Amino acid sequence: MPPRHLATMCPVRMAGTSPPEQEISPHLPPRRQPAVNNHDGERTPMATDEQGTRMSERRIHTARPPAGDRRGFTLIELLVTIAILGVLMGLMVPVVGSVRAEARSAECLSNLRQIWAGLEQHRMNRDHLLPNTEPLPAPTPDGPVGGLPETLEDTIPKDSGVWTSPADFSADVEELGTSYVYTPGAFMMIQPYLPELDIEQNERRIARVVTNGYDGGIYRRIPVLADNEPRHFHGSRLPRNVVMYTGEARPMQPEDGTIPDASSPANPGTDPADAGN
16 A cells, blocks of 8 residues: 555556546646746746647647648739739830930030030130031041031030030931031021132131121021931920020020021121121
């Protein structure tokens, strides 16, 4: 017969009977809960559920669906996704192209402003007359000759990047050396030479005639510099950038290039200085 205290601590279960509910002996110390470190460095009991199972163990043993049962994209979903991406690309491409065209136009206008600044500096030392030169350089086997790039070489080097528009992708830009046409040069080319004057005197007289036409307002709506070809095709604007006689660089407007009636008193076909002769 076992001692009474052993029978109490270790109860015997007969065969064929159900296990009795677990009893906590008053003689055993209570089971300690596992502890973890909190954010303050103190150890706190680990969270358990009602059955005493650790929550971390439950997460570890949570059943996951097998890899073969995972659902992927269907063919219809894939086609719909591709169609949506195609629509978005179709909307983005024109916007990106327009932004790039605007950036090229802005850089072109900056080039025109710098050329105008060099032109004004050149005029300061020459009685404020517009230079008498060709509208565009002449292509030769040795490179472009004449034109505004050669005339303004003392203020802007011929190989400067300001002479080329970033929107000029033509093959002529290398032969001409510039993307811009000098409009006063076209008016100077059609002015007659007076036989009683030598070449230098004739060139100076012609420069004064055309300059007076811009100062008097006859040519004021005619750009001084402009893209030699249309190349800014975006938006509803005209596809050329220009510099006006006031120094304003902007896109060309429909009213630009209109010459008033030549019967005006400020007719640029005659030199006002010779009007009394």
